[in-house]
Amino acid sequence: MYGIVNKAIEDLIKENFGSEKWEAVKKRSGIDVDFFISNEPYDDDITYKLAGAVAEEMNIELSLVLQLLGEWWILRTTKEKYAGLLQTGGKNLKEFLSNLPVFHNHIMMIYPKLTPPEFKVSDKTDNSIHIHYYSKREGLQEFVRGLLTGLGKMYETPVDISLLESRDKGNNHEIFKVSW
Numbered sequence: 001m002y003g004i005v006n007k008a009i010e011d012l013i014k015e016n017f018g019s020e021k022w023e024a025v026k027k028r029s030g031i032d033v034d035f036f037i038s039n040e041p042y043d044d045d046i047t048y049k050l051a052g053a054v055a056e057e058m059n060i061e062l063s064l065v066l067q068l069l070g071e072w073w074i075l076r077t078t079k080e081k082y083a084g085l086l087q088t089g090g091k092n093l094k095e096f097l098s099n100l101p102v103f104h105n106h107i108m109m110i111y112p113k114l115t116p117p118e119f120k121v122s123d124k125t126d127n128s129i130h131i132h133y134y135s136k137r138e139g140l141q142e143f144v145r146g147l148l149t150g151l152g153k154m155y156e157t158p159v160d161i162s163l164l165e166s167r168d169k170g171n172n173h174e175i176f177k178v179s180w
Contacts (some may be wrong), residue, residue: 001047002111003036008077009050009069010081013037029053038081041113044137050126063142070146074154082110086154093155093180097121097129097148117144128179134172141166141174148178 013022026032029049034040051069055062078086085106090096104116115134133144145161152159157180165175
């Protein structure tokens, strides 16, 4: 993953719990990196170790860490660094989610070495949509749940997110139903 993801974990912890807590997370993770360069790729293992160390250090489930990071990613990292890009996605939640399949095409122009997930949409209604999430990376479904929650907050639209299918249950991808 790119350094911007690891930097987001760092920023989330520092802003909410302080620099000392971040140092404790780094120590627990065994990652000895003084700073992350946003546009440089890093081994995925670093990100997984950092997220796991946050869970251990904060005594919370890894799934909650990933959800919080997903929300943070939308509401802080992406909104602050790529506000213009977010605005191209749509003027409301339904439009943004409908346009999600092409969103990573724009991201790949910024991060050419990115191995992005793929999103597809189906079952659109006036108040819900199914988001299909395909990724070579496993274990990030709760991060995606956090992204979807963050998008709901960004568009000031309360959402209910249900995981309908997952790789954990034999499917080849995750399917989320997002209702508003």
